[in-house]
Amino acid sequence: MKTLIKNGRVVDPSQKLDAVMDILVEDGKIKALGKNIAEAADEVFDATGLVVTPGLIDVHTHMREPGLEAKEDIISGTKAAAAGGVTTVACMPNTKPVIDTSIVVSGIKERAREESYANVEVIGAISKGEKGEELAEMGDMAEKGAMGFSDDGHYVKSSRLMVLAAKYVTAFDKPLLCHAIDPELDSEGYMHEGAVSARIGVPGVPAISEDIAVARDCIIAEYTGAHVHICHVASKGAIDIIRQAKKRGVNVTSEVTVHHLTLTDEACADYNSATRVNPPLRSADHVQAMREAVLDGTVDAIVTDHSPHAPEEKDVEFRYAPNGFCGLETSLAVMLTDLY
Numbered sequence: 001m002k003t004l005i006k007n008g009r010v011v012d013p014s015q016k017l018d019a020v021m022d023i024l025v026e027d028g029k030i031k032a033l034g035k036n037i038a039e040a041a042d043e044v045f046d047a048t049g050l051v052v053t054p055g056l057i058d059v060h061t062h063m064r065e066p067g068l069e070a071k072e073d074i075i076s077g078t079k080a081a082a083a084g085g086v087t088t089v090a091c092m093p094n095t096k097p098v099i100d101t102s103i104v105v106s107g108i109k110e111r112a113r114e115e116s117y118a119n120v121e122v123i124g125a126i127s128k129g130e131k132g133e134e135l136a137e138m139g140d141m142a143e144k145g146a147m148g149f150s151d152d153g154h155y156v157k158s159s160r161l162m163v164l165a166a167k168y169v170t171a172f173d174k175p176l177l178c179h180a181i182d183p184e185l186d187s188e189g190y191m192h193e194g195a196v197s198a199r200i201g202v203p204g205v206p207a208i209s210e211d212i213a214v215a216r217d218c219i220i221a222e223y224t225g226a227h228v229h230i231c232h233v234a235s236k237g238a239i240d241i242i243r244q245a246k247k248r249g250v251n252v253t254s255e256v257t258v259h260h261l262t263l264t265d266e267a268c269a270d271y272n273s274a275t276r277v278n279p280p281l282r283s284a285d286h287v288q289a290m291r292e293a294v295l296d297g298t299v300d301a302i303v304t305d306h307s308p309h310a311p312e313e314k315d316v317e318f319r320y321a322p323n324g325f326c327g328l329e330t331s332l333a334v335m336l337t338d339l340y
């Protein structure tokens with residue numbers, strides 16, 4: 001099977017490539033790249049006026065399997081990814097049961113091989129059941145191909161456990177992906193603490209709930225040498241802590257979501273429960289800081305934190321709505337429209 005993609009603007013930063021070209025694909029592999037490829041193909045696609053790029057990778061998504069299929073599953077989640085140009089997704093382990101054993105890692109990989117529309121990488125839990133009490137069998141999960149480890153949705157509250165986890169993962173060179181938000185400060189509110197929360201009368205969460213947690217995890221990265229990746233950074237204080245750590249040579253990376261680059265807390269002003277997300281949508285100064293951090297390289301990846309819920313779960317009063325919303329279908333389009 002040969003497919004010829006003609007006259008597309010081929011963009012691939014890894015090859016320093018940005019030019020109008022043809023691409024010949026044979027049996028799923030690129031066979032030729034060049035101007036005016038004349039070879040006969042079974043299928044010819046005219047990409048005039050379109051951009052042709054390698055598939056995007058999203059390192060922070062929730063495929064909701066196993067156990068939460070009313071929200072999303074591997075089929076619907078990877079269909080959304082493919083529709084948005086994302087060909088590899090990494091799925092977080094806050095499922096039912098939690099992805100905290102090698103058998104669950106293998107099961108998801110197996111199911112993804114059979115039924116998915118994109119590559120699925122699996123992130124295992126740091127602690128058993130994401131309870132923050134006892135380390136999960138990260139070595140076993142790594143052996144079965146877990147990409148990294150995270151208690152996403154929860155902060156690993158115990159610094160002692162987090163240090164142990166960091167020492168453990170250095171043995172097999174996998175990152176810890178940290179949901180770095182102080183849970184006690186976080187539990188006091190429902191949106192970003194600032195002028196909008198004060199105006200509409202919704203208790204707010206201070207941005208320092210991120211800063212404090214991010215600082216600790218950067219310190220643990222520095223102490224252990226482990227690769228610590230800070231998930232969904234949304235606070236200007238937190239991103240500056242990461243910037244300083246990187247300058248010192250700490251093995252820390254970070255990601256920012258599409259929504260934290262493009263939406264402010266004004267989106268919450270009409271109590272639309274769809275806008276509830278964690279970290280919350282922040283004020284314009286934080287959004288601007290995140291944009292600057294993308295430009296100066298403090299941010300290593302733009303992600304969606306694609307976190308669908310069933311409509312009946314989300315269609316409730318603002319403060320009762322679960323955090324999270326979809327993003328895979330729209331991430332690239334939003335980035336190109338708002339930022340590029």
Ligand SMILES: [Zn+2]
Binds near residue numbers: 152153154278
């Ligand atoms: Zn998270």
